[in-house]
Structure formats: structure tokens, C-alpha cells
Amino acid sequence: MKRVIAGVATALAATLAVSACGGSEDPLAEDQPTGGSGDTITVGSANFPESQLLAEIYAQALEAKGVTVERQHDLGSREKYMDGLKDGSIDLIPEYTGVLLQFFDKSAPQVEAEEVYAALPAALPENLTVLDKAAAEDKDAIVVTRETADKWDLKSIEDLVPHCGEVVFGGPPEIQERADGIPGIKETYNCTFKSFSSLEPGAITTKALLDGTVQAADIFTTDAAIEANDLVVLEDPKNNFAAQNVVPLINKDKASDTVKETLNAVSAKLDTETLLDLNARLNAPDKPEYADVAKEWLGEVGL
Known part of the structure; x- marks a missing residue:
């Protein structure tokens, strides 16, 4: 009888250990959140209002899906924040397709929106990728x-x-x-x-x-x-400035299905008219906070 009780206790302990480690036998495993793969996503922004607003939109949209987010706004120019993206201290930042391509390939000949976007993956560092570009363009x-x-x-x-x-x-x-x-x-x-x-x-x-x-x-x-x-x-008939569509630039390791779906849904709602309107809201006489403008817009578009 003692041997039987001991065996049952050992089996029960083993079962609890597997459950505590999140093993495949855990009947609740399928219900666990998958948004950030258990990791925090650090969202950064450049040193101008539109970038900071877009970063806040990304952050709040992700948080609404259960993803843990940290913010690092106002990091400076691309030349400054890119090191953080390369070393993983920043995971996600709103970018612009044309200038991003030219940052990594100064001789890139592409100027049209689809051509620029198609050329980006090959130009980016191995650990980075872009998600869907928005129709919104800011040149x-x-x-x-x-x-x-x-x-x-x-x-x-x-x-x-x-x-x-x-x-x-x-x-x-x-x-x-x-x-x-x-x-x-x-x-x-x-x-x-x-x-x-x-x-x-x-x-x-x-x-x-x-x-x-x-x-x-x-x-x-x-x-x-x-x-x-x-x-x-002034018009730019010789296309010195390439297409500049808003696009999320993200560390590949943090681009889970939930993260991709969430940010792609944001991009699908952003066109240039919307971007102009969001900037106008930021520039209102009462000078609202980035977080308030982001929250208001996300609510309006159901995100």
C-alpha cells in the first residue's frame, strides 16, 4: 500500500511539474496569450511629433491585444536610433520607406512606392523586417x-x-x-x-x-x-525625394502573428488624409498629448 501511495504521489508531482513549465500536456495551453511571445516590445520614435504619435498608436494598438509594451520616444534622428534597432534595445519604430531604403543603400534607384517597398527587405539588416506599408505618405x-x-x-x-x-x-x-x-x-x-x-x-x-x-x-x-x-x-519633378510611405520597422524576433496582424491593421487605416488630420489634431490650440490623440483615433477606427 505504501508503494502504491508513493507511486501516485510521484506521478502527481511529475504532472504538476509539467503543467508549471507550460508543457504540451497543459489543457489550458491553447488559451494562453500569444501576442508578444511572452516578451516585452520596446516601441521607439524619432524626434518629431508625427513619429511620436505613430509610435503611440502602435503601442496602444498592441496593448489592446494583450502585448506588453515599453516606450522610448524622442530618440533623435535615424542615424541615432538605428543602433538601438540593430542591437535589440529597441524593437519597433514607425519608419518611411524611401528614406529607410536610402539609409541602407545610398545608391538605391527606386522612387515609386511599390518599387521602394519591394526593395526594402534585401537592404535591411538581418534582424529587421518591415510589415505592411500604409497608403499614408509623408515626404x-x-x-x-x-x-x-x-x-x-x-x-x-x-x-x-x-x-x-x-x-x-x-x-x-x-x-x-x-x-x-x-x-x-x-x-x-x-x-x-x-x-x-x-x-x-x-x-x-x-x-x-x-x-x-x-x-x-x-x-x-x-x-x-x-x-x-x-x-x-515646391514640386519635385525629378524625384529627388522617393516615395515615403509609413511602415512599421520591427525586430524579426518580436514579429509574432498577433503583432503583425495588429500593426498591419493600423497601416490599413492610415492614408495621407488621415495623417494630415492627425497632425492637425496635435497642432490644436489646446496642444493635446500624443497618447490622447492616439487613443481617440484608434477608437474611431475600431482598433
Whole structure:
């Protein structure tokens, strides 16, 4: 009898041990959450409002699906945060297809949306991948005031070329080296600016343009300041700036089925008009928090 009881106790202990380790015999195993593969996903953003808002949208959408999220907003430029993506200290960040491709392949010839997106996987580091791109596009652009556009009859970058020597050009410091930045503008349009003024993206750049500190500036096409200040975006007939669709860039190890489905659903709801509206909400007089704008929009679209 003692041997029987001991045997039953041993079997029971073994069963409990297997269950505690999450073994395949656990009858509840199929009901366990699968969103983050048991891992925390660290969501980062660049140093401008739209990136921080998109990162917050990604974070809240994932949290709604049971994924544990940590946030690292305002990490700086691509040149700064990419190291974190490579070493795994950051897992996910909103990106833009054209500039992302050119970051890893400065000679990439693709400029159209589908071609750029198709070329990305081969250009990325082994540990990174992109999920579905959104229809939403936010491109770098050369922007001038209405007064300057009227003075020189400017509609495109080509129209600016005869005046480049008179122009102080403003933009983020990294644009001095980027393939589609000052080197690209010079090569594509034979435009050499009088000088360059290093400016933080956003309100600081807009102010410098409006007060005449710079005569042209690199501003994102979805920046609410363009419409609010009647600024003029110069056309880019030679495609110096490639297609820039919003796309999640993620560590492959963190791209579980739930994560992919969630972020792809976000991308499916994002078009350029939506991006313009979201930026306008951020720029409202009451200056709402990124988290509040993200939560409101996710609720509106059922995510």
C-alpha cells in the first residue's frame, strides 16, 4: 500500500511539474496569450511629433491585444536610433520607406512606392523586417513662404535653381549627408545653396522660414504648419525625394502573428488624409498629448 501511495504521489508531482513549465500536456495551453511571445516590445520614435504619435498608436494598438509594451520616444534622428534597432534595445519604430531604403543603400534607384517597398527587405539588416506599408505618405520637401514663391515665381525645385545661390536653406543636421538631402538636391537639380542652417524639425524650422532666417527649408509634407501658414511646397519633378510611405520597422524576433496582424491593421487605416488630420489634431490650440490623440483615433477606427 505504501508503494502504491508513493507511486501516485510521484506521478502527481511529475504532472504538476509539467503543467508549471507550460508543457504540451497543459489543457489550458491553447488559451494562453500569444501576442508578444511572452516578451516585452520596446516601441521607439524619432524626434518629431508625427513619429511620436505613430509610435503611440502602435503601442496602444498592441496593448489592446494583450502585448506588453515599453516606450522610448524622442530618440533623435535615424542615424541615432538605428543602433538601438540593430542591437535589440529597441524593437519597433514607425519608419518611411524611401528614406529607410536610402539609409541602407545610398545608391538605391527606386522612387515609386511599390518599387521602394519591394526593395526594402534585401537592404535591411538581418534582424529587421518591415510589415505592411500604409497608403499614408509623408515626404521631405523643399518649402518656401508664399511671399518667396510669388517673388521668384516658384512652383517647383527647378524654378528655385536660378536663385539657389541666394538661399539659406534650413533643415535637420543629418540632411547635410543624406542621399536625398543637400547632396541629392545638388546632384539632381544642380542647386548649391548659399549656406545651410541646422534646425530642429517642427516649430523651430517653421519660425525660421517665416521670420526670414532661412529662405527655404526641409519640411515634411504632412506638417500642419504648411496649411496654417500658407507655405508653398515646391514640386519635385525629378524625384529627388522617393516615395515615403509609413511602415512599421520591427525586430524579426518580436514579429509574432498577433503583432503583425495588429500593426498591419493600423497601416490599413492610415492614408495621407488621415495623417494630415492627425497632425492637425496635435497642432490644436489646446496642444493635446500624443497618447490622447492616439487613443481617440484608434477608437474611431475600431482598433
